[in-house]
Amino acid sequence: MTPAVLRRSRLRRSVGLFVAPALVAALTACSGGGGHAQKGVTTTTAPNVKTAALKIGTVDVESAGADGSVDSATRRAVLVASQKYVDNAVLSPLSTGAIGNGYATLFDTGVRAAATGADQNTLTDLAVGKASGYTESATPVLVSALADESGATIYVATRFTVIVKATASRGPVTINRDVELTFAPAAGSGWQVTAYRVRAARITPVASTTTTAVAPGGG
Amino acid sequence: MSARSPRRRLRRILLAIGSLCTALVVGIVGLAAAWLAGVHVPIATGATYLTIVKTAPATGGSAASSASGASSADRVGGGPSAPFFVLLVGNDSRPGVGGARGDALHVIGVNPAKHQATMLDIPRDMCWHGDKINAGNTVSPRTQADDVSGLLGVPISYVVDVDFAGFTGLVDGVGGVDVNVPVKMHDTYSGAYFDPGLHHMSGQDALAFSRDRHDFPTSDIVRTHNQGLLLLDAMRQLDKQMQSASGEFKLLALLGRHARLDGIGIKDLYRLGRTAFALNPDQIKSITVPYTMGTCLGLGSGAQALFADFRDDGVVETAG
Numbered sequence: 115m116t117p118a119v120l121r122r123s124r125l126r127r128s129v130g131l132f133v134a135p136a137l138v139a140a141l142t143a144c145s146g147g148g149g150h151a152q153k154g155v156t157t158t159t160a161p162n163v164k165t166a167a168l169k170i171g172t173v174d175v176e177s178a179g180a181d182g183s184v185d186s187a188t189r190r191a192v193l194v195a196s197q198k199y200v201d202n203a204v205l206s207p208l209s210t211g212a213i214g215n216g217y218a219t220l221f222d223t224g225v226r227a228a229a230t231g232a233d234q235n236t237l238t239d240l241a242v243g244k245a246s247g248y249t250e251s252a253t254p255v256l257v258s259a260l261a262d263e264s265g266a267t268i269y270v271a272t273r274f275t276v277i278v279k280a281t282a283s284r285g286p287v288t289i290n291r292d293v294e295l296t297f298a299p300a301a302g303s304g305w306q307v308t309a310y311r312v313r314a315a316r317i318t319p320v321a322s323t324t325t326t327a328v329a330p331g332g333g
Numbered sequence: 334m335s336a337r338s339p340r341r342r343l344r345r346i347l348l349a350i351g352s353l354c355t356a357l358v359v360g361i362v363g364l365a366a367a368w369l370a371g372v373h374v375p376i377a378t379g380a381t382y383l384t385i386v387k388t389a390p391a392t393g394g395s396a397a398s399s400a401s402g403a404s405s406a407d408r409v410g411g412g413p414s415a416p417f418f419v420l421l422v423g424n425d426s427r428p429g430v431g432g433a434r435g436d437a438l439h440v441i442g443v444n445p446a447k448h449q450a451t452m453l454d455i456p457r458d459m460c461w462h463g464d465k466i467n468a469g470n471t472v473s474p475r476t477q478a479d480d481v482s483g484l485l486g487v488p489i490s491y492v493v494d495v496d497f498a499g500f501t502g503l504v505d506g507v508g509g510v511d512v513n514v515p516v517k518m519h520d521t522y523s524g525a526y527f528d529p530g531l532h533h534m535s536g537q538d539a540l541a542f543s544r545d546r547h548d549f550p551t552s553d554i555v556r557t558h559n560q561g562l563l564l565l566d567a568m569r570q571l572d573k574q575m576q577s578a579s580g581e582f583k584l585l586a587l588l589g590r591h592a593r594l595d596g597i598g599i600k601d602l603y604r605l606g607r608t609a610f611a612l613n614p615d616q617i618k619s620i621t622v623p624y625t626m627g628t629c630l631g632l633g634s635g636a637q638a639l640f641a642d643f644r645d646d647g648v649v650e651t652a653g
Binding site: 261311312 | 407586
């Protein structure tokens with residue numbers, strides 16, 4: 115009787131010893147996508163690659179008439195698009211040496227030419243080149259929206275900062291990037307960037323490389 | 334039995350502590366791994382969840398200070414690229430007074446390519462086709478724009494028209510405006526009581542300042558000039574708010590609630606405003622249209638040359 119009880123008791127303890135940590139680990143590993151695991155996020159392959167997971171911070175809605183709100187689908191859409199911007203414009207150049215394939219289509223036709231032309235050096239880190247490794251972090255994404263007289267959302271803007279510390283071919287560099295992307299409804303469906311304010315500072319231990327690309331509206 | 338029981342209890346306690354420690358260590362390692370991977374780490378607590386994200390300063394100010402400069406790009410699609418003209422109207426409609434005459438008339442010419450603008454201030458008593466020019470607004474903001482367009486010879490595409498309530502609502506909505514009052518004001522009609530110098534004005538204060546004409550020998554002429562000063566002071570302050578989408582959206586929403594728009598809706602006003610606020614307000618000239626005195630003011634010498642200068646590119650280079 116006693117040995118059987120002891121065996122069961124030991125078995126329970128053994129199970130407890132492994133199940134509890136496993137549950138915690140499983141909870142940690144499995145539920146990570148609940149708030150963020152967007153489809154289409156580029157997975158980088160360079161050593162030490164980590165993707166800064168953007169998350170929604172505060173949401174502010176201004177309305178010209180009836181009360182407006184930003185529904186969860188719109189929040190998710192602009193968060194996914196902002197994440198795509200980070201992945202394609204910032205991380206992809208560092209991990210592969212090239213801008214991600216989804217970069218250009220993030221922008222509507224009014225600004226696409228500038229985003230892939232005159233402003234590309236500011237909007238992306240292509241100029242830094244492929245890095246042997248990097249770490250990056252991001253602030254929560256502040257979401258602002260404008261609703262028209264009927265309460266319909268006509269613009270949504272995301273604002274966040276990304277900081278990347280990379281080891282580039284020319285040595286270590288810290289990239290501080292303040293990003294504001296204003297989204298408008300796309301022609302078919304979804305949201306595309308129709309305006310942007312991006313400021314990037316690339317700091318190296320010996321010198322800072324800076325460029326300026328400011329242009330009037332009109333795309 | 335009594336001797337074995339405490340040992341068994343001790344062993345159970347040690348096993349429990351060991352199990353807990355192991356769970357904690359593995360859990361922390363798991364959380365750290367998730368954190369290093371930059372993923373969100375929800376803890377099932379109903380609708381809310383704990384997110385572990387590596388955070389950074391909210392702004393890049395430190396980077397800017399340590400760097401020798403920064404690369405920046407500011408662009409909006411669909412904004413105008415050619416010069417355009419906007420009429421700002423302050424009408425006198427208020428409880429007990431109808432008609433909505435255009436008592437404050439200001440035309441802003443914007444040249445996006447040159448990053449420059451000029452504002453022409455038009456006295457409301459200016460003659461136009463046998464009547465005062467401000468009468469057009471009693472018909473509609475578009476009629477007012479057509480009359481002003483005829484006077485100046487410029488195409489006015491957009492009109493922003495506010496009444497008394499709209500004006501005070503706008504000013505209060507942006508938290509008031511700082512106005513540099515040029516001379517002492519003591520006017521019971523408008524309620525303007527200001528000493529010279531800088532004043533932070535509420536909507537009612539700004540309205541009184543904009544309406545005061547009894548303090549001045551040239552009446553409406555000085556009032557028109559003062560309105561121009563207030564607009565430029567307001568633009569300087571709004572310029573700071575207009576450096577972010579949230580500030581822009583706030584102002585556009587205020588305009589939508591407090592102003593009548595003609596020729597443009599809120600959606601396009603965003604693109605227009607973003608273009609306009611790319612300008613440096615300190616470089617915007619405010620020029621009162623030359624006049625000749627009379628019950629109904631005539632155009633003074635130099636007016637036509639001024640209009641021609643304004644007309645060609647929205648910017649007056651020869652005066653101000």
